[in-house]
Amino acid sequence: MKVSDLSSSELMAQLSGTGLQLLTGQFQIGIRSQIPALGRTLALLYGDYSIGNEQGFTDFHVQLRYPMGLRRWWRKQVVFEFDSALPFKPLPAAQAFPMFEWGLNWCVSSYANLYLIIHAAVVEKNGFAAILPAPPGSGKSTLCAALVTRGWRLLSDELTLIRTTDGHVVPLPRPISLKNASIDIVKAYAPQAVLSPKVYDTVKGTIAHMKAPATSVARAHECAKPGWIIFPRYAVDAATSLLPISPAHGLMRLADNAFNYSALGLTGFETVADIADTCPIYDFTYSVIDEAIATFDRLAEEVAQRDIRPI
């Protein structure tokens, strides 16, 4: 059963009752909330996701709720509760959905140490994954959103999960977080894309989330072999350029972008080193999205023409 099979009242009943068991990639998330706006955005962006078994193992139990106390009578707020703890300060109630997404990212990046977790978008074509590590503001999510509207499969917009046993990328396709100017850029570039309503005045500015393509969600259990490491950077009026980086420098930068590189110890090093050993690594600068897509498509074509087997 999928989330879209529930009526809005059934969805709210689950959320406000025992909780909605949402399956995202390898994780089952138990979500509880009585906030109607959160339910509406979940219905809009998570309709294609399967509902897990209530008796099954839930990886993360989260709840989005209004805080207690007298403060709740002025300018409503929302808190993110994880296993009955409140890891974050409250946010304005209008930010319930972004808070859910940020909180879920925090859960995965803090606890899923079965994987090497890199702060990177990751997309796949022809069986190979392009891993895009980058700091906020580099145009990573804009590029990721554009690529998945042009035939690339979304594996993740924010957290690249590398399985340490074989180095493969494990998908975690969830909505793509767009900020500020990139919201309208993506709307104009892909009018068919489904976006959440804009949420204003967050710590990251204005936020909207783009729905993950249904095909990416349906293939959430198909892993991909890392094909390229590409450090993207959007620069106004810049010419498109793809410059190789040495494996050693690439390894250092990849490690810098990993949440749990140190926690994994030697396993983390070996995993990153294996990627640096087998994947070409590039610095990528762009200002024109179509040129960026063409560059990525060329890389995927080269792999296809060499008839390299992904797994």
Added chain:
Amino acid sequence: MTWIASTAHPAAQRCWGQECIVYDIDSGNTHLVTPLAAEVLRELQNRPCNLETLVEVVLQHSVNDAEPPALSEMQTALSTILDDLARIDLIRWSAP
């Protein structure tokens, strides 16, 4: 002055051309070093060495070298490497 590796576990290494990465398992630190520095570290992980011993090792590797490096050149380069490796806590002086 004798040097030894300061880590309980041998550091992991990966090399590509003129660049090597050394991962210090004890501290969790990762370092970008030259291949020569990586080799010096490997040598010191096997046994304590002083500068003269390390120079001898290099000379042994240069037996068939038509233009072996000058002794002073080797000493300077190896001294710098030893200082650098000590600075990042991969090696230390050994008590006599």
